Amino acid sequence: MDKFIVSARKYRPQDFSTVVGQSHITTTLKNAIRNGQLAHAFLFCGPRGVGKTTCARILAKTINCENVTPEGEACNKCHSCVSFNEGTSLNIHELDAASNNSVDDIRTLVEQVRFAPQAGKYKVYIIDEVHMLSTSAFNAFLKTLEEPPPYAIFILATTEKHKILPTILSRCQIFDFKRITSADTVEHLEDICGKEDITAEKPALQVIAQKSEGCMRDALSILDKIVSFTNGELSYRNTLEHLNILDADYYFRILDAMQQQNLADALLIYDDINRKGFEGDLVLNGLAEFVRNLLVCKDEKVASLLEVVESFKDRYVAAGKSADTLYLISMLNVLNEAEINYKAARNKRLHVELALIKLCYLAQALQVAGGEAGKKV
Known part of the structure; x- marks a missing residue:
């Protein structure tokens, strides 16, 4: 039996065009790539489950792509893209600041930045939940963030921008992600149901979209649960029953x-x-x-x-x-x-x-x- 992969991972966008509800950000990033106007530090902030880490990974893949399309998208065919999609790329480093928030963790990161990439143009460092870093860790990171080597790009992601020091904010290009609208969520869920041969009533998907409150990851998790509960047939009634929502x-x-x-x-x-x-x-x-x-x-x-x-x-x-x-x-x-x-x-x-x-x-x-x-x- 094939190993089950949750929809949030299985249908995670692989290029900018498939990111849902964040066109104001994806368009800006694609234009920056095409025009060669990439900042050295980005801050992606917004609610949970709206595509911050996904966009960070797509950006990291695209800027190292050997054959970027005229639209500013990764080709997904070159050696760099293939290694990235398979999770074997040495040019991307992800750090979870929630569990690596000390000065020593940041010093280790700064030491790694000194080494140039063996292949590709950029080394990309994605720091998730960056607001969890301690004040001393932030201060240890300041100088490197302001003047990194030309091959290093930092992408910071957070759900709580107000907790980040102003000195960090001033060194980053800030992108504010918005909640995904119910209409966009329903459209994306319909697309997935079509690919998975799931029978779903539109009112049921609208209820899921309302329950997720603009978080695509939550919407996909709810969809997976109800599909298991109903054996692949989503109706308005069984969706209300499963989510414990009153008609x-x-x-x-x-x-x-x-x-x-x-x-x-x-x-x-x-x-x-x-x-x-x-x-x-x-x-x-x-x-x-x-x-x-x-x-x-x-x-x-x-x-x-x-x-x-x-x-x-x-x-x-x-x-x-x-x-x-x-x-x-x-x-x-x-x-x-x-x-x-x-x-x-x-x-x-x-x-x-x-x-x-x-x-x-x-x-x-x-x-x-x-x-x-x-x-x-």
Whole structure:
């Protein structure tokens, strides 16, 4: 049986054109390679799983390629590219600063920099999680980073740029990676599902994209898990079940019950949710996000901020238009207070039910408050 390779490794981009959602960075790097304007030190920063280390490796491979294409991409055929793809290249050195963060580790690195490459044009040093270096290690690295030999290039990668010393930042060309959009994530997942002969409903992939929050590595890990769970068939229902996400249909039903001041239905719906094993704080948080989405739907200018499954969009827009803005804002206040106090509550179920009772009679309370305010005027 062939050894299984997780999708995040199997489909790791091998050239700039296959990097997802970072065209502002890949275009700049390709232009720099074509025009011979490479900096000696780069800092790649941004959230986890968006392609920082991947882009660092592609850059290291491309600048040593013997036949760079006119577009600024590696040929993947020359001896340098082949050795890099096989992991045998001596021109790339990766250091994990999380476990090699002392002055001695940096001194060893500085000693290595003194030796020119035996083959190829550049020796590339990729330092991952560079913010983990100690202050003294940073200081020991300063001089080499500022004036390295002409054949040495440093690529630093970090998720926490604010922890890096200003003296280091000033010596690097800084590239800020952004979170990958849900649309780009879904498109990439569809491509992988096609290659792997996986049957996947688009709503299921949209749920995975939302759950990953812009991190492609997380999205691919979730995909692998669900494929194993469902034996290669991803549906909207089994994806929700595996990720322990509550179907938005429940929130629409709760909203209908509240608008009709039907407390019995609201409590029965919550009981059904509770029997499925969902914790109360997850329900409160999910309902608050649902109400936020309804507020977003009320104005077309901010409708682009709505990130929900496409099949639910029309339903959100209709519900948002029919609900009063003051009512929705008041719902958010009640839910926010309930969520804050959830941890301190002894009886968690009763705490959530009290919030639902308040919400069911919220419209009535607002009318009373409005009437009293009118009398005072």
